[in-house]
Amino acid sequence: MYTFNPGPSQVYAEVRSYLTAAFDEGWLSAPHRGERFTGLVRQVIADLKAKLNIPQDYTIFFLNSATECWEVLAQSLTPTKSFHLYSGAFGEKWLEYAKALKPASTGQLFGVDELPNLGQIPQDADLVCITQNETSNATQLRDGFILNLYNKLGPNSLLAVDATSSLGGIQLKMIKADIWFGSVQKCFGLPAGLGLMILSPRAVARFRQINERAHYNSLVSQYEKMLNYQTTHTPNVLDIYLLSRVLQDRQPIKTVHQHLLDRATKLYDYFDNATQLTPLVTNPETRSTTVIGLQGPPALIDEVKRRAKEQGLQLGNGYGNWKPNSLRIANFPAIPDAAYEQLVQFFAREFA
Numbered sequence: 137m138y139t140f141n142p143g144p145s146q147v148y149a150e151v152r153s154y155l156t157a158a159f160d161e162g163w164l165s166a167p168h169r170g171e172r173f174t175g176l177v178r179q180v181i182a183d184l185k186a187k188l189n190i191p192q193d194y195t196i197f198f199l200n201s202a203t204e205c206w207e208v209l210a211q212s213l214t215p216t217k218s219f220h221l222y223s224g225a226f227g228e229k230w231l232e233y234a235k236a237l238k239p240a241s242t243g244q245l246f247g248v249d250e251l252p253n254l255g256q257i258p259q260d261a262d263l264v265c266i267t268q269n270e271t272s273n274a275t276q277l278r279d280g281f282i283l284n285l286y287n288k289l290g291p292n293s294l295l296a297v298d299a300t301s302s303l304g305g306i307q308l309k310m311i312k313a314d315i316w317f318g319s320v321q322k323c324f325g326l327p328a329g330l331g332l333m334i335l336s337p338r339a340v341a342r343f344r345q346i347n348e349r350a351h352y353n354s355l356v357s358q359y360e361k362m363l364n365y366q367t368t369h370t371p372n373v374l375d376i377y378l379l380s381r382v383l384q385d386r387q388p389i390k391t392v393h394q395h396l397l398d399r400a401t402k403l404y405d406y407f408d409n410a411t412q413l414t415p416l417v418t419n420p421e422t423r424s425t426t427v428i429g430l431q432g433p434p435a436l437i438d439e440v441k442r443r444a445k446e447q448g449l450q451l452g453n454g455y456g457n458w459k460p461n462s463l464r465i466a467n468f469p470a471i472p473d474a475a476y477e478q479l480v481q482f483f484a485r486e487f488a
């Protein structure tokens with residue numbers, strides 16, 4: 137059975153042995169203030185920086201989910217308001233959570249085949265927020281766009297990027313934004329329950345200046361604990377351990393990225409030409425590398441998902457507005473090439 141669901145997604149086959157090792161090595165009861173655990177955190181942070189090309193002067197925090205990152209950014213880095221460019225359900229949810237805490241926050245919707253208009257970026261927003269890979273509609277904002285946006289920010293705005301379904305799969309130009317975050321159940325091929333937030337020196341200076349301390353997960357509190365490689369709460373030690381194992385086994389991000397790009401190119405070529413379903417996104421410039429969306433009439437979508445499942449291929453459902461008339465195929469590092477070969481053979485045999 138292969139699952140192409142874009143989250144929770146297929147975990148690495150090796151997770152089975154890592155779990156046994158975590159148990160046998162005593163990680164499940166390791167004190168989170170002890171030296172053994174802080175040594176692990178120090179190592180994971182060094183490996184994340186090395187394997188994902190994260191600048192040495194960026195700061196990394198462990199949270200519990202990407203959703204928590206949305207809320208923490210509204211709490212600790214948004215004295216007044218944030219501005220959100222969004223095309224789908226995840227970007228919209230982020231805006232809703234931001235508005236709940238900071239009602240002056242606003243957003244601008246754009247279409248799946250469009251790039252957002254950069255002419256109207258409010259110059260007084262504390263944060264400008266984008267979803268680098270919109271998992272719900274299989275779109276992606278590329279490096280060139282993020283760079284253009286970064287150059288259009290007001291002097292006191294920070295750029296915050298939800299990279300949940302690309303972090304660990306795509307090479308992201310970290311210096312082109314101030315805050316990046318994601319969680320491990322997408323491109324890291326691990327069980328859910330661990331979020332990562334990556335902050336530039338400018339973002340760290342800003343939250344220290346704002347000094348918001350009203351929450352257990354306030355960024356200043358996390359910062360103070362992380363000086364000693366600790367967290368404010370008892371963290372998901374198991375997932376942090378699993379992350380350390382996955383990172384040690386991993387190729388550098390450049391290699392992972394190229395592999396996913398090659399696979400995505402082949403899949404889009406195939407679905408552009410050969411099947412009854414067509415890519416949900418028509419503009420090649422806005423198509424996601426890590427999540428491939430296909431659209432078709434709802435009855436056909438159901439039929440494809442049902443027959444695929446019978447053959448051990450679990451496709452991802454559509455999401456949000458796209459639920460009935462689309463399906464999604466994760467192109468994540470933990471899913472082997474053999475799975476995509478089977479998938480293409482399935483489509484060629486039954487829905488060409």
Ligand SMILES: *Cc1c(COP(=O)(O)O)cnc(C)c1O
Pocket residue numbers: 143200201202203204226267269270271272298299300301318319331
């Ligand atoms: C999956 C996802 C989230 C939510 O992640 P959690 O870890 O479940 O909070 C947020 N944003 C995007 C783009 C996602 O794909």
